[in-house]
Amino acid sequence: MGRKKAQALREKAILHGWLEPDVVLPDNDALATALEENSQVLIKGSSVAPYADKITKWYEQGIQGTTIHQALVDKYGFTGSYWSVIRYLKALAEKTPVPTTVIEFAPGDAAQVDFGAGPLIVDTRTGELRKSWIFVMTLAWSRHIYAEFIRDQSVATWLACHRRAFEWFNGVPKRVIIDNPKCAITRACYHDPQVQRAYGECAEGYGFLIAPCPVRDPQKKGRVESNVKYIKNSFVPLKEFRSLSDANAQLKSWLLSVAGNRIHGTTKCQPLERFTEIEQALLSPLPEVPPEQAVWAKVKVHGDGHVQFEHCRYSVPYTLIRETLWLKASDTMVRIYQKHELKATHARMHHQGSRATVPEHQPPAAQAYNMQDPQYCLAQAQRIGESCHVFIKRLFASRVLDNLRA
The missing domain is CATH 3.30.420.10 (Ribonuclease H-like superfamily/Ribonuclease H)
Structure with a gap:
């Protein structure tokens, strides 16, 4: 006997109350009769027997077992267990034949x-x-x-x-x-x-x-x-x-x-x-250009002004920090939206840990700091005057930056 059949027989035994310690087992004739008939016949001693008609009606309406059990408790003071209701619903499911219909399709449908x-x-x-x-x-x-x-x-x-x-x-x-x-x-x-x-x-x-x-x-x-x-x-x-x-x-x-x-x-x-x-x-013809295949993901903007997607980070304008945005990723592009408004576009990265930052996405102070390299300083000094430019150029010639300590 396989597991499925053993389980089915066990459910029948539970349904008929044969596994209760004080129940006398039926003789062979009665046992054979019970097993031959549809196993979902509700025995008179079941706690759900007085409510069989109501449960059957609710079952036919598609109401779930938890809802049926709670309704019995609330409306009728039902004291039986939830599982007694479930056993009866299983009995109804096996007892009720499910008709099938062959669905026909037209070519190309x-x-x-x-x-x-x-x-x-x-x-x-x-x-x-x-x-x-x-x-x-x-x-x-x-x-x-x-x-x-x-x-x-x-x-x-x-x-x-x-x-x-x-x-x-x-x-x-x-x-x-x-x-x-x-x-x-x-x-x-x-x-x-x-x-x-x-x-x-x-x-x-x-x-x-x-x-x-x-x-x-x-x-x-x-x-x-x-x-x-x-x-x-x-x-x-x-x-x-x-x-x-x-x-x-x-x-x-x-x-x-x-x-x-x-x-x-x-x-x-x-x-x-x-x-x-x-x-x-x-069949409908294929489009001349295959539609772009892209996945969407909800992303949160971190404190550094970047969102993360598949272990890669992409910048967005700093004003969106802590906002939840939509990210659309194709094989080659990443687009980031706030609702329906495009906020950032990046080339898609596939190497984990990669980071794409657009300088204009950073706060003004960060943009100014990142711009202050030697070329920027020399250009600013040139605008101030020739003497300033000569002085700054002399400072950089001594490689003063190499002597700085964090």
Whole structure:
């Protein structure tokens, strides 16, 4: 007997009260009858029995268990435990069949996206095996697949995968159906999910609609989930990968030669054939210039007038010290905004510990101090007069600065 079945039997025993110390165990016939019938039949001795109709009604309205338990306590003086309510709700969930509907898509209408755990692949920089992930985008009508192995699920990686997927298909679907990964959705909600700002800009640039699945309802993108399993079970086993790039080269070849030309179990057609003959022409064209891919981050201005992003520091006007700003970082540029007003622009730095400072961002006293090098002093002396200039030049000739002590 496996763990799942043992757990299910234990829950049935708890539900029927068989594990209570003063309860006489049923005989074999009664036990068999209880196990054959839907295990969610509520026994008369349960503390929730008098409130079964109310709990069932609330359950059907989608009210959570904690709220139901508190309502029973407040309105009816319920003395049973929270877990007795949860056991009954689990019983209702198992008792109530969940109908499913096959969702049909028109050619070019939608793509479904998902992540899956990938194999351990050698990091060529360190020689160590590192975890990988599989990014998969499936066109919902043709079932044609784009997939690649990646090292992380960051926003930047998510955006880059979308760009490469659209270039693979040479077009953009009208909708991209996703789960609720943090790299795409900052707050999952059935009615009003909050989309990552960078992903929203990506969707606007390519012209597709972001369509998150309802919370805890990933079945809405079952086609891509089945393809994640297909890749993990059919491509990954018995393969040897020398590096991440080698793994992706092998995967792309397999997608075109094997996955694309298989007879799909549902459509009874070859995904690549359906794609090339019908769906590809119905995708929206790629933009002439790929949209800028940039990530957004909230940053705090430190006392030295700099913000920090990925271990690099960038200056902003000193008047913004202690303010919270928005930083937009592409591969080459960093832009810093106060609300919608651009406050600073820098070349993107990638070496940890780097510092970019614009002199005009510093307070006037600091700007004046930084300007007082020998050339500045000589120029000022020249403006005062020839005698002053000769005197200052003589001072610098004696290398007086070298004799200064902190």
